[in-house]
Amino acid sequence: MRITILAISSLMIMALHPAAAASKPRKAERSPLLVAVTQCRTVTEPLARLACFDHSVAALDTAEADQAVVVIDQQQVRETRRNLFGITLPDTGLFGNANDLPQIETTLAGASVDGAGRWSFQLADGARWIQTDDYTIARRPRANDKVVIKRGALGSFWLSVGGQPGVKAKRLN
Numbered sequence: 001m002r003i004t005i006l007a008i009s010s011l012m013i014m015a016l017h018p019a020a021a022a023s024k025p026r027k028a029e030r031s032p033l034l035v036a037v038t039q040c041r042t043v044t045e046p047l048a049r050l051a052c053f054d055h056s057v058a059a060l061d062t063a064e065a066d067q068a069v070v071v072i073d074q075q076q077v078r079e080t081r082r083n084l085f086g087i088t089l090p091d092t093g094l095f096g097n098a099n100d101l102p103q104i105e106t107t108l109a110g111a112s113v114d115g116a117g118r119w120s121f122q123l124a125d126g127a128r129w130i131q132t133d134d135y136t137i138a139r140r141p142r143a144n145d146k147v148v149i150k151r152g153a154l155g156s157f158w159l160s161v162g163g164q165p166g167v168k169a170k171r172l173n
Contacts (some may be wrong), residue, residue, distance in 0.1 A: 031063075031069055033056070033059055033060045033063050033069055034060065034069075036056040036059065036060075037053070037056040037057060037060055039052075039056075040052035040053045040056055081100075081101050082101065082104055083125065083127075085101060085104045085127075085149065085171075086127070086129065086149065086157055086170070086171030087171055088155070102150060102151050103148060103149060103150040103151065104148075104149050105146065105147070105148050106123050106124055106125060106127075106146075106147050106149075107123070107124040107144050107145065107146060107147060108121060108122070108123060108124070108141055108142070108143055108144065108145045108146075108147050108161060108162075109122045109123060109124050109143060110122045110143055111140075111141040111142075111161070117134070117136070118130065118131040118132075118134075119131040119137060119141065119167070120172075121141065121147065121159065121161070121169070123147060126173075127171060127173060128171070128172040128173045129149070129157075129159055129169045129170065129171050129172065130169060130170060130172055131159070131167045131168065131169050132167075132168045132169055132170050133167055133168040135165070135167045135168075137161065137164055137167060138164055139162060139164060141161040141162060142162070145161050145162035146161075146162060146163065147159065147160070147161050148160045148166075149169070150166065152168070156168055156170075157169050157170065157171070
């Protein structure tokens with residue numbers, strides 16, 4: 001009986017959380033255009049090798065110009081992850097593990113309060129956040145106040161303005 005319950009529990013966990021069932025993360029396949037460039041290294045005759053590189057690099061350059069292929073470096077990945085902080089996206093592996101960025105620090109562009117006493121925050125980078133709990137912010141947030149947004153439990157976020165205690169918040173855009 002115990003083994004049956006354990007087996008059923010394991011199957012349910014794997015069905016609900018496919019990532020728990022996978023022992024290794026799946027690596028994305030390389031673009032055929034990139035494969036074509038790298039295969040040119042195997043050509044031994046110098047003129048044929050050059051022609052191979054010229055042809056495959058031209059195809060890769062055209063695809064990048066048409067945005068069929070996008071090439072970004074690690075700095076651009078870090079900036080993109082920071083700009084997407086707080087937005088729930090599917091885990092495609094393009095920008096690494098979202099939990100690797102535990103918090104961001106920025107400045108406040110503006111804030112307003114609604115009739116229920118909950119705050120809306122406009123950050124300097126254009127991101128908009130809204131308070132989701134009923135905690136009171138003691139001092140009215142002002143433009144250029146330092147904002148720290150930290151990851152909380154179960155996908156929640158804590159937003160602190162001007163060094164005050166944080167409030168639960170979610171990103172709107």
